[in-house]
Amino acid sequence: MPNSPSDRPVAPRRVTVQRKGPLLMEGPVEVELEDGSVVSSDRFRVALCTCRRSRRYPWCDTSHRDRA
Numbered sequence: 001m002p003n004s005p006s007d008r009p010v011a012p013r014r015v016t017v018q019r020k021g022p023l024l025m026e027g028p029v030e031v032e033l034e035d036g037s038v039v040s041s042d043r044f045r046v047a048l049c050t051c052r053r054s055r056r057y058p059w060c061d062t063s064h065r066d067r068a
Helices: none
Strands: 015-017 023-026 029-032 038-041 045-048
Touching: none
Parallel strands: none
Antiparallel strands: 015 023, 023 045, 029 038
8 A cells, every 4th residue: 555645754844043033944834823824935944033023024024133
């Protein structure tokens, strides 16, 4: 009996944590927000905002950077 796709192990997604920056995640991804809505990105890497300053939350727009 052939293996179905659900029988194969799923490769883990890599998340890169940066001290003063976003979470970088290999895509594509779906993000479930607090209100239950889901947003998605099919990019090969996405930056998830952790400071909540982004105008494009949950996607990072570099608003966390110190401005001169």
